[in-house]
Amino acid sequence: MVGVSNVDFDWVKEVKEFDERKTGVKGLVDAGVKEIPRLFVHPQEVIDRYPTAKGAAVELPVIDLTGAESGGARRGEVVEAIGKAAREWGFFSIINHGIPLETMKAMLESIKRFHELPDEEKESLYTYERSKLVKWNSNLPAQKGDPACWRDVLNVVYTNDHLDPNEIPSACRKETEEYVKYMIDVRELMAELFSEALGLPSDYLSKMECMKSQSISCLYYPACPEPHKTLGAPKHSDTTFLTLLIQDTLGGLQMLRDNQWVDVPPVPGALIANFGDLMQILSNDEFISVEHRVLSQLAGPRISVATFSTPSIRAAGKPFGPIKELITKEKPAVYRDFMFEEYFQYYKTKGARVESAFDYYRINK
Ligand code: OGA
Ligand code: NI
Numbered sequence: 001m002v003g004v005s006n007v008d009f010d011w012v013k014e015v016k017e018f019d020e021r022k023t024g025v026k027g028l029v030d031a032g033v034k035e036i037p038r039l040f041v042h043p044q045e046v047i048d049r050y051p052t053a054k055g056a057a058v059e060l061p062v063i064d065l066t067g068a069e070s071g072g073a074r075r076g077e078v079v080e081a082i083g084k085a086a087r088e089w090g091f092f093s094i095i096n097h098g099i100p101l102e103t104m105k106a107m108l109e110s111i112k113r114f115h116e117l118p119d120e121e122k123e124s125l126y127t128y129e130r131s132k133l134v135k136w137n138s139n140l141p142a143q144k145g146d147p148a149c150w151r152d153v154l155n156v157v158y159t160n161d162h163l164d165p166n167e168i169p170s171a172c173r174k175e176t177e178e179y180v181k182y183m184i185d186v187r188e189l190m191a192e193l194f195s196e197a198l199g200l201p202s203d204y205l206s207k208m209e210c211m212k213s214q215s216i217s218c219l220y221y222p223a224c225p226e227p228h229k230t231l232g233a234p235k236h237s238d239t240t241f242l243t244l245l246i247q248d249t250l251g252g253l254q255m256l257r258d259n260q261w262v263d264v265p266p267v268p269g270a271l272i273a274n275f276g277d278l279m280q281i282l283s284n285d286e287f288i289s290v291e292h293r294v295l296s297q298l299a300g301p302r303i304s305v306a307t308f309s310t311p312s313i314r315a316a317g318k319p320f321g322p323i324k325e326l327i328t329k330e331k332p333a334v335y336r337d338f339m340f341e342e343y344f345q346y347y348k349t350k351g352a353r354v355e356s357a358f359d360y361y362r363i364n365k
Helices: 011-021 024-030 075-088 101-115 119-125 173-197 204-208 277-282 340-353
Strands: 062-064 091-095 134-137 152-158 213-221 231-236 242-247 253-257 260-263 271-275 292-295 302-310
Touching: 024 152, 062 075, 075 091, 075 173, 101 152, 101 173, 101 213, 101 242, 101 302, 119 134, 173 204, 173 213, 173 242, 173 302
Parallel strands: 062 091
Antiparallel strands: 091 271, 134 152, 152 213, 213 302, 231 292, 242 271, 242 302, 253 260, 253 292
């Protein structure tokens, strides 16, 4: 994202005041703001940098997981469809994934409930500390002068598929535990299907353990009085491997396709999958990580839950780069190897300004 380093207001003061209130963007809305604070105003040229496609919303490839299990009747067909969607779209929707509709709805409702708790009940979880497994905050910009977005988030991290349930706020504990159990099953099946779609043995990605932890962003996008001036999330690509998203019925997610923003509309019961930069690197540019953003809206709040797959502790300790089996004379490695810590540090130091880390790791820039 392009930042504004010369903003004409006291950015530091506004950030400090917003942060010290510990009530997030929702707190501003509760206080009845009619104009959004300057901290949240994004440069219009950044918002309008790409045109929004006219007409109908995009129809993502639909991956139907019926019969996709190992030995299932549709396994080959599904692998082929996923490979095509992964290479041509980087985004797809998944149906018949085995997660009951009630579980998805209950998860979204419980996240709304959490965010709508009285301020004093959430305050103790408010932090930006990286090491905290469960925290809620808003989205303070990392670089001076940069704008903030119109959203708050509860972040829940499962390491090696595990988190002590007592760490999760009681407002959404039961629902989160239930939802994550299903997420892990879907992730394992996806890992097999992606492996096969890359021409690798089906347990390849699972054995690598590069998706064996989850960072779950439980997002709350409050109604915004001036939605055209700000964003729910700026243009970005996801940093990790796979993102599995559920959202309520309000919409607002857009993906960049052929240099135009297209709406990714909510489909009840469907999961939206997209790859992060690490999957593009791992697959040596076979699978694509596509940029997307979230609009602010007059209507709200909008709730979504994005589950990002991240490496296990063991995988994080090893060098990472394009899968060796995918490197040939015709298709040499596009990226160098690196350590995850270096990678995440890169994002941290670059903050919201970084568009992606690809160029940093690319060989023959
Ligand atoms: C994200 C993201 C989309 C959404 O959290 O990275 O792109 O619809 N979320 O909330
Ligand atoms: Ni994203």
